[in-house]
Amino acid sequence: MRDDIEDLARSVLERRAILFVGAGVSMVVGLPSWQELIDHMMDELGLEIEGEQGRALGHPILAEYYRLRHGSIGPLRSWMDREWKVSEERVRDSRIHQLIVELDFPMIYTTNYDRNLEVAYELAQRPFAKIANARDLTFVKLDDTQIVKFHGDFDDDDSLVLTESDYFSRLSFDSPLDVKFRADAMSRTLLFIGYSMQDLNIRLLLHRIWETWTRSAYERSRPPSYVFLPRAGPAQEAVLNRWGITVLTSRIADPEGALTDFLERLAARVGELRSEQAGERIGTGARKARSQG
Template identity: 65%
Template sequence: MSVGLPSWEKLIEHMEDELGLDRATADMPEPSYQALAEYYRLKHGSIGSLRSWMDREWSVSRKNVKGSAIHELIVSLDFPIIYTTNYDRNLEVAFELHDRPFVKVANAKDIAKVNGEATQIIKYHGDFDDDASLVLAESDYFERLSFDSPLDVKFRADALGRTILFIGYSMSDMNIRLLLYRLWETWRRSGYEKNRPKSFVFMPQPSVVQEAVLGRWGIDMLTEEADRPEDALVTFLSKLKDKIDQG
């Protein structure tokens, strides 16, 4: 949203309009966007038209991406691997604008393109260029809960011996929470939990509940005080870059 993307609320409103649902009289409790997307697929036979709308609506100008301090910092921090649940191409555009090499991975075929030099941008929930890769409807999320897809296998391998920094993830997303739990469980069962590299999650607002639960799973919470979440993230990433530059 910091570069002009619509909110999830706008996605929900569009699906309700397309499906002819009256928001004022919708069944309670309100369905999640995943459930709405599942209903959309049932009614239309596929999510192809929804994906096309999202692709158009979520197209951000290169100028906006170039002016994004968050994207510039992400590129300049030179992460070897970036996992994103976003479907859009803004990360790829940012790397292109700053003339930094990258390889996009959205499916099993793309994994073969990975090399040791370019930053890997892993489209963990899919990419607009490949409808089949999108994790959008409820059944898509349920299928991912088994964590045995090629991208899940890759994540477990990538994450096992590395420090991970989680940015911008909703800690209410059960896919993400189960992923974090299973990563901790793998180390715990190995008998070498004390040797696990530290991992971190950045959240714009502190939460004693999340801090305790995530801390149990070996993930430290980091926060910054700011009026807007994007300002907090810019401050955090800037401090991180300064620390790295100082060695």
């Protein structure tokens, strides 16, 4: 992993890397799992009798049924907005969120609906722009870190990608945020964290990027992409490698500990490279001064 971190660290240092954040990052500060959302919808819809069969449907189908029964997902969104919140203290104490801010990515894409990333930047007093729809794109300042809410934001019901129809609509990848991501992803290194890589939409997104490059005459110019997984089997790793995604893993069993350790090592290497770069500039300046003297 050392060589992979070296290349990734250089991309981060040069601000050529995009971070893609999944649900695993929000769960470390206490947000409910998808299973808890499924259990709530089953209870609201009176589907307890279906037991495991209902849970096997997954949250998009249940959310679709919820919309059909209630006419909208408004009440469900309100429940999620209340329940999927954690205190500022939890975010402040999260080493993972501290490291994300410290690494200073110019863009962070996330499929999470919550505000934890925004809160982390607010606590650190670092400027950012939240982007959840086409309108938000018009307010972005050049130096702000962009936090792109790829599956929507609680402040905008229409932006949420939650029901099965929402996911199907996104499969064409032609929304304003999809167009933005394709453009950003073509020119920068990607790092995915907090994903199990079993989400069909994310896998299709990665496949589309790979397909775009393979159809071009410049596949060798493609920036590297990475995904951190605490554990990865040979089948999953082989498929992701085929799509040009380098899988980074850990020997630490605990998922939170493994991700924290990975980000710590990445941040440390970025810091070392930054110091080396500063030393080279000082050395060059001293040599220039001597030659002029």
